[in-house]
Amino acid sequence: MSNVTSLRVADLPQNAPTSFDLRPAAAALDEIRQDLGLLGLRKLSFSGDVQARGKRDWVLNGKLGATVIQPCIVTLEPVTTRIDIPVHRTFLADWNDPDEPEFEIPEDDESEPLGAEIDPARVMVEALSLALPQYPRKDGAELGQADFTEPGKQAMTDEDVKPFAGLAELRDALKKDE
Template sequence: MSSTSPSTTSLRVSDLSQSGPTAFNLRPDKAQLQAIAQELGLDGLRKLSFEGDVRPQGKSDWVLQARLGATVIQPCVVTLEPVTTRIEAPVARTFLRDYTETDEPEAEMPEDDTREPLGTSIDPAAIMLEALALNLPEYPRKDGAGIDSVAVTEPGKKPMTDEDARPFAGLADLKARLEDDKDS
């Protein structure tokens, strides 16, 4: 994720070593963790680390490789009770000087979604936030939490059950009745 306006964690491409990796190790403090949790809609964020390096690739491209570690708290999609999840994920980005995007309105997604255009800086903190957002569980569920059957209908009417909703549920019964009619 190239940044046009450098932040405190941005690495200016012109300052990066051409002969070897430039290491980084981000560990947000408590106030930063709270701000990130709020931004991502989390109930809590206990730990967050992003450690890796940026190294040259060829004459003008750069590769970021890192490891994301986080402990997040989200509401269970069934019970709304807090669910704590540990996230450990590798993160890779390739910043290309000659990156080109297609102008076609309905172009397919590229197979390699780790490629990005190279700007004047590379911001590991922005990449960390993006990677965290992409690795969050979409539907966190507390162990043992399940959905019981729900029956809703107008007063005085029989509620429709899951069995009633199955399109072929009555065929076996119909077949059995037709066979009984043949036998009689």
């Protein structure tokens, strides 16, 4: 996606919000669809504003809307989902990268470092990818039980793998031996 929609921080007014309203054209929609591995993407829109918070930080508030089509995880048939979510990002001038190599960013953290530009189109694609259903499932689609074992042997069931499933049998066997 092009960076035509990027907002140069140096050009943003400190005392008034700067609005944006993105509705990508067909070619851009197709590029986003391919990048996110979707079967279809329609009605993508992202509107909101960017405004100063304090002297050096900026806040983006917006509303993302899209209709996505993904393959069902059970049947691979198309599943259509409507997404309408609020999006909030805070761009911090004094961003500190954690020093620890194993540091995990909390899931609800909406802060990121402030660069020379704020790109609502990048935020739109990121927010859309985070909002996609991880396991889309067609109504009524269910996984059946799959049995895998060597020929001539009894297949292991879900009941067999429960950690305490055999304790009652063991207890009864021990009582018999006494």
